[in-house]
Amino acid sequence: DIQMTQSPSSLSASVGDRVTITCQASQDISNNLSWYQQKPGKAPKLLIYDASDLETGVPSKFSGRGSGTDFVFTISSLQPEDIATYYCQQYSNLPLTFGGGTKVEIK
Amino acid sequence: QEQLVESGGGVVQPGRSLRVSCAASGFTFSSYGMHWVRQAPGKGLEWVAVISHDESNKYYADSVKGRFTISRDISKNTLYLQMNSLSAEDTAVYYCAKDRKIGVRGGIFYYYYGMDVWGQGTTVTVSS
Numbered sequence: 143d144i145q146m147t148q149s150p151s152s153l154s155a156s157v158g159d160r161v162t163i164t165c166q167a168s169q170d171i172s173n174n175l176s177w178y179q180q181k182p183g184k185a186p187k188l189l190i191y192d193a194s195d196l197e198t199g200v201p202s203k204f205s206g207r208g209s210g211t212d213f214v215f216t217i218s219s220l221q222p223e224d225i226a227t228y229y230c231q232q233y234s235n236l237p238l239t240f241g242g243g244t245k246v247e248i249k
Numbered sequence: 250q251e252q253l254v255e256s257g258g259g260v261v262q263p264g265r266s267l268r269v270s271c272a273a274s275g276f277t278f279s280s281y282g283m284h285w286v287r288q289a290p291g292k293g294l295e296w297v298a299v300i301s302h303d304e305s306n307k308y309y310a311d312s313v314k315g316r317f318t319i320s321r322d323i324s325k326n327t328l329y330l331q332m333n334s335l336s337a338e339d340t341a342v343y344y345c346a347k348d349r350k351i352g353v354r355g356g357i358f359y360y361y362y363g364m365d366v367w368g369q370g371t372t373v374t375v376s377s
Contacts, residue, residue, distance in 0.1 A: 143311075176349075176363040176364075178294075180294075185367040185368060185369055186286075186294065186344070186364075186367055187367070188364065188365045191349060191362070229293065229294055231294075231363055233361055233362055233363045237296055237311075238296040238299070238361065239296065240293060240296065241293075242293050
């Protein structure tokens with residue numbers, strides 16, 4: 143199985159800050175990676191697919207990059223509505239696997 | 250719009266069985282692979298199972314293999330997860346989710362692309 147290592151597990155940042163989350167795959171997954179946002183008590187929401195493509199309707203403050211084993215997710219300017227847990231997920235191989243999540247809070 | 254609605258969760262005793270359902274609408278259900286993903290209380294997301302658009306391919310996480318069965322009824326636009334021999338470790342919110350792309354088959358292989366539509370989840374609690 144492909145292991146997805148996400149870091150940090152939590153972070154606290156100020157409104158307007160640039161926030162960066164990393165995700166590392168245990169083997170080459172090309173660009174077969176998605177990023178999801180999950181707010182408390184809600185279902186996950188797809189933000190980014192194919193490592194860097196923005197899902198329709200998702201604000202452009204969210205972005206992703208990377209290929210192979212190393213990936214980065216960025217929120218360009220953190221807002222209160224961005225408070226959530228963010229997950230990476232690989233779909234290169236079955237079983238699909240998620241990173242452990244990054245909880246983003248406002249400082 | 251595309252929508253998924255889960256049902257069937259509840260409290261069940263260890264060792265017993267439960268079936269959860271997911272009603273799909275707003276898209277051509279028979280064209281997409283479908284997934285189950287679960288989330289234990291306070292924990293992260295765990296992918297559980299997938300069924301291909303044509304029902305020919307099913308794949309399970311090791312944690313549920315041999316105990317859970319994924320199926321779909323095209324006539325009812327409904328996805329199912331039959332869960333047998335439940336234990337406390339199966340306590341979670343169970344989400345169904347639609348694969349992001351129309352079903353793709355390359356020879357004997359099926360390809361999946363993550364999930365773009367999720368249901369609201371149904372809670373399964375395994376407790377005596």
